[in-house]
Amino acid sequence: DTAxxxxxxxxxxxxxxxxxxxxxxxxxxxxxxxxxxxxxKFLKIMFSYNNKELIINETVPNRFSPxxxxxxxxxxxxxxxxxxxxxxxxxxxxxxxxxxxxxxFGPGTRLTVL
Amino acid sequence: xxxxxxxxxxxxAEGRAANLPCNHSTISGNExxxxxxxxxxxxxxxxxxxxxxxxxxEMASLIITEDRKSSTLILPHATLRDTAVYYCIVRVANQAGxxxxxxxxxxxxxxS
Numbered sequence: 001d002t003a004x005x006x007x008x009x010x011x012x013x014x015x016x017x018x019x020x021x022x023x024x025x026x027x028x029x030x031x032x033x034x035x036x037x038x039x040x041k042f043l044k045i046m047f048s049y050n051n052k053e054l055i056i057n058e059t060v061p062n063r064f065s066p067x068x069x070x071x072x073x074x075x076x077x078x079x080x081x082x083x084x085x086x087x088x089x090x091x092x093x094x095x096x097x098x099x100x101x102x103x104x105f106g107p108g109t110r111l112t113v114l
Numbered sequence: 115x116x117x118x119x120x121x122x123x124x125x126x127a128e129g130r131a132a133n134l135p136c137n138h139s140t141i142s143g144n145e146x147x148x149x150x151x152x153x154x155x156x157x158x159x160x161x162x163x164x165x166x167x168x169x170x171x172e173m174a175s176l177i178i179t180e181d182r183k184s185s186t187l188i189l190p191h192a193t194l195r196d197t198a199v200y201y202c203i204v205r206v207a208n209q210a211g212x213x214x215x216x217x218x219x220x221x222x223x224x225x226s
Contacts, residue, residue, distance in 0.1 A: 031211050043158065045213035055211030090157050096210035103214060105157035
C-alpha cells in the first residue's frame with residue numbers, strides 16, 4: 001500500500017491554465033506539506049498544514065492555493081500557470097509528537113508548463 | 115538556509131561501508147539530526163534521525179559527536195541501489211508542521 005500518493009505523476013499544460021495536484025496519505029498523520037524541487041534540484045517548502053490548519057506559507061505566489069478537505073488530503077491548486085512553475089512538486093506527511101515528526105514523501109508530480 | 119555542510123560528492127565501492135560526514139556546528143539543543151536520500155528524482159526517503167545518542171536501524175547507522183557539531187551516516191555495505199543524493203538536515207522535531215530545510219546534499223556514487 002502506498003503511504004503518500006500523488007496524482008497525476010506527470011502534468012503537461014499551457015501557460016495561463018489552471019491545474020490541481022492531489023495528495024493523499026494513509027498513514028493517519030495529522031500534518032501534510034508541499035515542497036517544490038526546481039530544475040537546479042533544490043527542494044523548498046511551500047506549505048504545511050496541521051489538522052487542516054495552515055502552519056507554513058512560504059513566499060509562494062498567491063496563484064498557489066493549498067486546500068485540505070480533511071487530514072488525509074492536501075491538494076495544490078495553481079492558477080494562471082507560468083513557465084517558472086515547471087518543477088517537481090512533492091507532498092509529504094508527518095505525525096506531530098515528541099521525538100518524531102518524521103516526514104514521509106510522495107513520489108512527486110512533474111509539472112511542465114509550455 | 116541549510117544549517118549543515120556536506121561534501122558535494124563521494125564515491126564508494128560496492129560492498130564497502132559508505133561514511134557520509136555532515137557538519138552542523140550551530141545546532142541547537144532541541145534540534146535533531148535527520149538524514150534523507152533522494153534516488154534519481156524520486157521522493158526523498160527517510161533514513162534515520164537522532165538527538166544525542168548514536169542510532170542504528172535496518173538501513174544505516176548514525177554517529178553523532180559528543181559536542182553534536184558533526185555527525186556521520188554509515189551505510190555498512192553499500193550497494194548500487196544506494197547511489198543517491200544524501201541530505202543531512204537539522205530541525206526541531208516536536209513542532210508540528212516545521213519544514214525540512216534541504217541543502218545541496220552529498221551525491222554518493224556506488225560502483226562495482
